[in-house]
Amino acid sequence: MRDHLPGDADLTALPPLQDVVVQLFSHRTITEPIRVPAVVEPLLVLVLAGTARVEERVLDGPWSAATVRAGDFYLTDTQEPYEMRWQTLEGDSFEVMHLYLGLPFIEQAARELLGPQSTAVALLDVSGARDETVHWLMESMRRELLDQRTPSLLCLRGLAQTLAVHLLRHYRAPQGVIRRSNALQAYKLRKVIDAMNAQLADEFSLTRLARTAELSEYHFSRMFKRATGFSPSQYFIGLRMARARQLLIETQRSVIDIGLEVGYSSPSHFSQVFRREVGVTPSAYRQA
Numbered sequence: 001m002r003d004h005l006p007g008d009a010d011l012t013a014l015p016p017l018q019d020v021v022v023q024l025f026s027h028r029t030i031t032e033p034i035r036v037p038a039v040v041e042p043l044l045v046l047v048l049a050g051t052a053r054v055e056e057r058v059l060d061g062p063w064s065a066a067t068v069r070a071g072d073f074y075l076t077d078t079q080e081p082y083e084m085r086w087q088t089l090e091g092d093s094f095e096v097m098h099l100y101l102g103l104p105f106i107e108q109a110a111r112e113l114l115g116p117q118s119t120a121v122a123l124l125d126v127s128g129a130r131d132e133t134v135h136w137l138m139e140s141m142r143r144e145l146l147d148q149r150t151p152s153l154l155c156l157r158g159l160a161q162t163l164a165v166h167l168l169r170h171y172r173a174p175q176g177v178i179r180r181s182n183a184l185q186a187y188k189l190r191k192v193i194d195a196m197n198a199q200l201a202d203e204f205s206l207t208r209l210a211r212t213a214e215l216s217e218y219h220f221s222r223m224f225k226r227a228t229g230f231s232p233s234q235y236f237i238g239l240r241m242a243r244a245r246q247l248l249i250e251t252q253r254s255v256i257d258i259g260l261e262v263g264y265s266s267p268s269h270f271s272q273v274f275r276r277e278v279g280v281t282p283s284a285y286r287q288a
Helices: 103-114 133-148 151-169 185-200 206-213 217-228 232-250 253-261 267-278 282-287
Strands: 010-012 020-027 030-036 043-049 051-058 064-069 072-076 082-089 094-101 126-130
Touching: 020 185, 020 253, 020 267, 030 232, 051 103, 051 232, 082 151, 094 133, 094 151, 126 185, 133 151, 185 206, 185 217, 185 232, 206 217, 217 232, 217 253, 232 253, 232 267, 232 282, 253 267, 253 282, 267 282
Parallel strands: none
Antiparallel strands: 010 020, 020 094, 030 082, 043 072, 043 094, 051 064, 051 082, 072 126
């Protein structure tokens, strides 16, 4: 998500976990839709502060809107990437917590609650609801991660397992809706995108990224596109352009220097790609 947000968004970095991926965002109004990846784990979003009108849609579908405030949450278990945008209300601050809940927690809860064969269960999609148990568990995880000098993995896993049990009891999809198991895992997607951002000035390497994801090139390409809607090379170019747009707006560096930073030694090639992806030349984008 953080790679789709404009440059003025703040991300609070949290200790990396494999089975629980947590990110905190503070941002203003987002008018241009952002694309939320579809990974194997369900995504929970808790509104921590502020009020906003949030709109969602499947790709190219109609928008649905809801006004949300602190304490509201979203639960997404979609098999396809989707888009969202929002407008802040009653001030500029809008803070949210994203939590990808690892499948081991879901599967263990399913075995206990539904029997040893019931592991590939799916969850409902929930938009802008309130649930005090979800709120308390996610807020407890946030405090453990931020307030403790050395966060306890045992505590975090206990909270995550309790959250999985609660979700299965109250938000399980009807029988017959089966969770897919061949999607990209959230922590692997995070590792790959972090690697892309660290290598924007380098030549694109599918081999290197597939190695980061611990997958063959074929399976990595297929699963990455399923998660994001873009091929790895298209996504890499998008990150380059996002970084270039940020530098054009926030710095006075020359267009040539910015092109070099994002991997284009030829100013004409940088301008060509930028215009194709953004719609205007780098100089026109800065002036606008």
